[in-house]
Amino acid sequence: MTTSTAPLSQDELKTLVGQAAVRYVTPGDIVGVGTGSTVNKFIDALAPIKDQIKGAVSSSVASTERLKALGITVFDANEVESLSVYIDGADEIDGKGYMVKGGGAALTREKIVAAMAERFVCIADASKLVDALGTFPLPVEVIPMAAQQIARRFAALGGTATLRLKDGQPLVTDNGQHILDVRGLRVADPLAFESDVNQWPGVVTVGVFAHQKASICLLGTAEGVKTINY
Ligand SMILES: O=C(CO)[C@H](O)[C@H](O)COP(=O)(O)O
Structure with a gap:
């Protein structure tokens, strides 16, 4: 009789990498914690060792609430x-x-906390690995009064910027600002692109992380967690 194992779901891959990230936490640390469904798995995996760490610096209200609920x-x-x-x-x-x-x-708080850290450990399922950045709509946090001016600048580069909505209204970030999602851009030189767009008046942060890039990626694959060092 042959037995077949079902492939791991994206959620299971996120759990694997979230758990694997715990080994990068040293006792006594204050840990920088990002945001999102993969990080939520990491936060859950931190709970059993919470007494070994001093605490966390969080990149969002959502992560702060989750950390605090676990007593971190x-x-x-x-x-x-x-x-x-x-x-x-x-x-x-x-x-x-x-x-x-x-x-x-x-993204803005994520970049701020990332900039405080010696190492950025990215945790991601394999679907996030790309040859070149630019397929996922690029998030850009903007001051609301500058949104249309910034959208026109992206149009001049060949991109289409859309205001992100939540419940039919412009999404308001933890910093009280708005998000443009830009489709159709090719980010050939991430370092130059990030520096350039961050200079545009009204841009709070562009979602390209090149100056605060990952030092390590823990990638969840069908074969298990792959560690990529950069
Ligand atoms: O940048 C982020 C939040 O601003 C997240 O890290 C990114 O969106 C990935 O999220 P997920 O782990 O839910 O796939």
Whole structure:
């Protein structure tokens, strides 16, 4: 008789990488924690070792609430000088560790916390690995009064920017701003693209993470968790 094993679902792959990320947490750490469904698995996996860590710096209201519900202390980023590790998901990650992030609208705080950390450990299921960034609609957090001006600048580059909505209204981020999702862009040079767009008046943060790229990716695959070092 032959037995076949069903392939792991995307959710199961997220659980695997969330659990695998715990080994990058050192006792006594304050851990940088990202946002999203994959990070939620990591937060859940932190719970059993919560007494071994000092706490976390969180990148969103949602992650803060989840951490606190598990009894993990959440520090304000201003109270902490640096972090040894920041753990977060991605919408896309390429072969150099450059990422697109912001599908969960938390990109600005994610970049701030990532910038505090010595290492960025990206946790992602295999669907997030890409040859080149640009298929996932690029999130850009913007000051509302600048949204149309910024959308026109993306149109000049060949992109189509749409205001992200929630319940029929413009989504308001944790920072009180709006999100544009830009389709049809090719991000050939992520470092230059990030620097350029971040200079546009009214852009709070562009969701290309090239200056704050991943140091390591824990990729959930059918064969298990693959560790990619950049
Ligand atoms: O950037 C993010 C949130 O702003 C997330 O890391 C990204 O959207 C991936 O989310 P998920 O783990 O739910 O697939």
